[in-house]
Amino acid sequence: MIELKDLQKKKKRFKLFLFVSYLLFATLLLSAIFMLHIYFNNLTSIKKFEHQATIHAKDKMEYLNFFYENVSNTLKAIAKNRNFLNFADRNQDKNIVKNLFLTIIDSDKYYMQLRFIDTSGNEIIRFDRDKINATPYEVPKHFLQNKYPRYYCKRCLLLPKGKIWFSNIDLNVEHGKIETPFKPVIRIAYPIYIKNNYKGFLILNIFMRDYLKILTLSPTFDVYLIDEKGYFIISPNGLYNWSRYTKNGKNIYKIFPKYAKKIMNAKNPLFIEKEKIFIQPLKFQNSQNLRLIYKEKIEKIKDAEHYVAKRTFFTVLLAILVAIPFAFLLSSPINKMYESLEEKSNELKDLANNLESKVKEEIAKNAKKDRLLENQSKLAALGEMLANIAHQWRHPLTRLSLILQNIRLYSSQGKLNNNTLNNYIQNSLEQIEYMSQTIDDFRNFYKEDKEKTVFNVENSIFNAVNIIEASIKHNGIDMEIDITECIKIKGYPNQLSQVILNILHNSKDALELNKVKNPHINIKLYKSKNFIKIEIRDNAGGVPIDIIDKIFEANFTTKKSTGTGIGLYMAKTIIKDNFNGNIDVENSKEGAVFTIVLPIKSL
Amino acid sequence: MKILILEDDDFIREEIINYFTAKNHSVTGYQNSDQLFEDEILNSYDIFLFDINMPGLNGFDTLKELRELKIDIPVIFITSMSDIDYVKEAYTLGCSDYIRKPFFFEELELRINKLIIKDNKNLIKLNKTYTFDIKKQELYDKDRNIVELSKNEIKLIFLLVKNISHIISYDTIIDYVWENKPINSNTLRTQIKKLRAKLKDDFIENIRGQGYKIKKYD
Numbered sequence: 001m002i003e004l005k006d007l008q009k010k011k012k013r014f015k016l017f018l019f020v021s022y023l024l025f026a027t028l029l030l031s032a033i034f035m036l037h038i039y040f041n042n043l044t045s046i047k048k049f050e051h052q053a054t055i056h057a058k059d060k061m062e063y064l065n066f067f068y069e070n071v072s073n074t075l076k077a078i079a080k081n082r083n084f085l086n087f088a089d090r091n092q093d094k095n096i097v098k099n100l101f102l103t104i105i106d107s108d109k110y111y112m113q114l115r116f117i118d119t120s121g122n123e124i125i126r127f128d129r130d131k132i133n134a135t136p137y138e139v140p141k142h143f144l145q146n147k148y149p150r151y152y153c154k155r156c157l158l159l160p161k162g163k164i165w166f167s168n169i170d171l172n173v174e175h176g177k178i179e180t181p182f183k184p185v186i187r188i189a190y191p192i193y194i195k196n197n198y199k200g201f202l203i204l205n206i207f208m209r210d211y212l213k214i215l216t217l218s219p220t221f222d223v224y225l226i227d228e229k230g231y232f233i234i235s236p237n238g239l240y241n242w243s244r245y246t247k248n249g250k251n252i253y254k255i256f257p258k259y260a261k262k263i264m265n266a267k268n269p270l271f272i273e274k275e276k277i278f279i280q281p282l283k284f285q286n287s288q289n290l291r292l293i294y295k296e297k298i299e300k301i302k303d304a305e306h307y308v309a310k311r312t313f314f315t316v317l318l319a320i321l322v323a324i325p326f327a328f329l330l331s332s333p334i335n336k337m338y339e340s341l342e343e344k345s346n347e348l349k350d351l352a353n354n355l356e357s358k359v360k361e362e363i364a365k366n367a368k369k370d371r372l373l374e375n376q377s378k379l380a381a382l383g384e385m386l387a388n389i390a391h392q393w394r395h396p397l398t399r400l401s402l403i404l405q406n407i408r409l410y411s412s413q414g415k416l417n418n419n420t421l422n423n424y425i426q427n428s429l430e431q432i433e434y435m436s437q438t439i440d441d442f443r444n445f446y447k448e449d450k451e452k453t454v455f456n457v458e459n460s461i462f463n464a465v466n467i468i469e470a471s472i473k474h475n476g477i478d479m480e481i482d483i484t485e486c487i488k489i490k491g492y493p494n495q496l497s498q499v500i501l502n503i504l505h506n507s508k509d510a511l512e513l514n515k516v517k518n519p520h521i522n523i524k525l526y527k528s529k530n531f532i533k534i535e536i537r538d539n540a541g542g543v544p545i546d547i548i549d550k551i552f553e554a555n556f557t558t559k560k561s562t563g564t565g566i567g568l569y570m571a572k573t574i575i576k577d578n579f580n581g582n583i584d585v586e587n588s589k590e591g592a593v594f595t596i597v598l599p600i601k602s603l
Numbered sequence: 604m605k606i607l608i609l610e611d612d613d614f615i616r617e618e619i620i621n622y623f624t625a626k627n628h629s630v631t632g633y634q635n636s637d638q639l640f641e642d643e644i645l646n647s648y649d650i651f652l653f654d655i656n657m658p659g660l661n662g663f664d665t666l667k668e669l670r671e672l673k674i675d676i677p678v679i680f681i682t683s684m685s686d687i688d689y690v691k692e693a694y695t696l697g698c699s700d701y702i703r704k705p706f707f708f709e710e711l712e713l714r715i716n717k718l719i720i721k722d723n724k725n726l727i728k729l730n731k732t733y734t735f736d737i738k739k740q741e742l743y744d745k746d747r748n749i750v751e752l753s754k755n756e757i758k759l760i761f762l763l764v765k766n767i768s769h770i771i772s773y774d775t776i777i778d779y780v781w782e783n784k785p786i787n788s789n790t791l792r793t794q795i796k797k798l799r800a801k802l803k804d805d806f807i808e809n810i811r812g813q814g815y816k817i818k819k820y821d
Contacts, residue, residue: 394683394704395612401705402618409625409708427614474656474683 011338018331026323027316034315038308045304050271050278052220053294057269057280060215060292067211068188068284072164074104075190075202088116088192088199094125098138101127105136112185113205119157119198121148132207152187156201159191165201166287169208169233171242182242184208184233216292220300221278224293226252230264233290236298252293263291373554377570381498384505385442391470392438396431403428441466445501449492457487457496457525457532457598464501465523468508475512478520487525487532489598491579496596499571499583503536503594506567510540510592527600531581534596542587551585604719604740604761605647605779608632609639609665610654610681615704619652619681622708627740629758636660636668645674647779649765650715653698655682655689666696677718681706712738719765727764728820732804735764744803755780756798763807763817772814 078084081100083093105114105127115126123144129136147153152167159165167187172179189203212234216223222236230252231244240250253260259272263279270279278294351358403424410416445467465481472479504521511519516539524535543551550556554569568583575583581598606628610616616632623630631648633639636659651669655662666678677699682689685703693701700714716725716738725738733750734743740757742750752760758780763771777786780794795815799805808816 391683395615398612398683398705399614399618401707402615402622405708406618406622406625409622413625415625476656476661 008342011335011342014338015331015335018334019327022327022330023320023323026326027319030319030322031316034312034319038311046273046276049276049296050273053271053278053280054269056218056221057278057292057294061280061282064211064215064282064290065284068166068287071188071204071206072190074108075164075188075204078104078202079190079192085192085194089194098125101125102136102138105129108206109133110207110210111136111204112207113203115203116192116200117147117153117156117203118200121146121150121153121157123147124200132210152189152203156189156191156203157198159189159201161191161193161196163191164285165189166284168227168288169212169290171245178245184212184242218294220297222295222297224252224255224295226263226291226293228289230260236295256293263293266291373569377567380567381446384501385446385467388467388471389438389442391474393435395470396435399431400428403431445494445497447494449494452490452492454488454490455493457489457534458483460493460496461500461523461525461534463494463497464504467501468504472504472508472521475508476519477508477511478518480520480522482522482524484526487527487600489532489600491598492574495574495578499574499596500534500536502567502571507536507538507540507592511538514540516540530600531597532600534598536594536596537588537590538592539590540592542591543585545587548585548587552583604628604649604715604737605758606630606650606652606715607639607642607645607648607676608652609636609657609662610652611635611657612654615654626712627754627757629754636665639665640668644778644782645669645672646676647775647782648676649719649761651676651678652711653678653680655680655684655693663692663696666693666698670697679711679714679718681711727767729764729806729817730804730820733802733806735760737761737764750801752798752801755794756801759794759798760817763815767817768819770810770814770816776815 078100081097083096084100086092087094087097101114101116105111109129109132111129113126113128116124118124123139123146126139126144127136128139156165165188167189169184169186172183172185184207186206186208187203188206189201191201192199212225216225216234223234224232224236224240225234226232227244229244231242232240232250232252232255233242235241235243240246240255243250251260252263256263256275256277259275259277262270262272263277266279266281268281271277272279276296280292280294282290282292407416407421407424410420441463445463461481461483465479469479500523504523507521511521518539520539522535522537524533524537526533526535547556547558552568552572556569572583575581575596575598579598581596583594583596585592585594587593606623608616608619608630610619610632611634613634616634620630620632631642633642635657639645653662653665660668662680662682669676669678678697679700679702680693680698681702681704683704690701699718702711702714720727720737725736727735727737729735732745734747735741736743740761742752742757742760744750759776762776762779773788773791777788777791781790795807795809799807806817806820808818810816
């Protein structure tokens, strides 16, 4: 027996285990779904980033190119001017040219300096603007310098015809020192050739602060502008601006160590998916190699991270909340199983405690049931007996009735003589005698056997046949009895007769029900080894296969209105208990075959 | 009235015959259907009384066979079968009535008369003088004295009364009255002459070349 305490403990432990498992399972499942969602979300956000950065960068590149082209055109326009050419060639129209220079530099607030430098490096004409938006002015002659030693001057004196030159965007240097605050400047030069003679070059300095600002302006991205060496010109929040000139000189190799090479080698727009970095190379003709680097704004990343963290938290919370009822629901059937097990175990315990009284109770119940069955059986037998008597008596009653009616008729007609009357009376007495005999037969038949006696089996068979004969004949059933030898056994002759009668009754009912043509019943008695066998066959089609196993069970009947289901059950009980024999049924081609097997030992 | 009884129990059959014979009817009894179907003038009976349970063809099968032979004489089953299923089958097969054993002759007679005489009257007035009692098979004069008649004469009158106002052919009359005996029309004519001699007021009408009839008298 299962210990109750143990079971309860196990139940608790199992319940917890089950609950936690379900909880874990549900949480993991929901989390996994969420992670997947984030992953795909991320994927789309990457695509979105690339798309936006591409458009943005292209825009900026075009902006810069436009700038380059514009300033180039400005210089080219001067170079085409007749007065300027006269001036360059023959030093004529100087005032006109000065005016022209002033007009040009005045036309753009970002123009810092416009000069004409001859082939020796001497500044010939120079107009300056000190700061953005300030008024340009002409630098007096005595302030003009020879720039030949400067790198850009040497570079520009080598320019071929028609080729424009762009300096790097660089910080303005005054007196050999970088001017602070930083003043980013670009120089653009254009050579002046007259009839293939190099006469000098036009050079325009431009304040680049605002251009760079616009170039790197973005609401959505962190934008870096790097030079051809990988140093930062512009960086988000100015952190690494002009790093080439700062002490610890941060460059791209330090900030993006993994991808620096890739970035520096990029000739076309490049997207590094893993880091969400977009690189836009900037190059106009022979200008400096610059690169714009786009990165998601740090605040935005932080925002997103925060958002993800928040969402994760709520999702997990939700998952747990959902998992709790889920776990309860799923664990409840098994829990119920445990409960019913517990209940059963309790019952078992109770049962063990009062097994004795229970057994007594059940025995009493069974005895009551058996008595009930017996009574039912007796009632059924009584009913059958009455039906049989009715059959047996119908003819003698008819005869008596006819006799009496005829006596009355003859008497009324005065035709009743003594002879006729005597005949009628004699006949009537015979009928009455027959009827009385029938009653005796029946009474004896249903009499209880007080003790075992040695009896002739043949007699038992015929006693049964006598009872039912009238009814059998009445139904036109042919009955054949085949008894070859006289067999005696010890037992209860009336009980055996009753069993046989019961089987005959069933056969008769089946033949009648199935409206069998040429109905017949065969009874055969014979010895086989240590047994005697009584075989009763009919041609009523047999017992249906689906009920053949049940026909000896108590309360089983196929006769809806008249059957009590006692007959064959009692028959089996009698043969088993009182004769140590057996009764069985099988189907032949024609119908049912009941076989009663009795051991001869009982003699 | 001519009655046919089919009953395998000798005693019962004989007592029924005794009763109806004593009541002036002409009764024929058969033990089984084989005997019955040897009867060549089955159509000349007024009523059949059949048992159901018999060796050979039972009552139901015999009735079926009769109907197939186009013999429409009414049949009453007299049987110990009391189950309603049997009653149902009997009526399905076309029996006219059904009576359970043991039975009262009076009841049986009532049922027969109901079948034979449709308007339920026992006494049929034939003319001013004579009246015929179907139940008793007797002819009365004006003063309700019984006219003494032979069995054949009663049969003849009953046949014509049963088919009152209809002409009954010579052959039918010969079959009914003399049954299987070889009789010619002269014998019939002689019989009629004899009967007329007994009557003061003749009610039998001769339709030349066709047969005889009794006119309805109100």
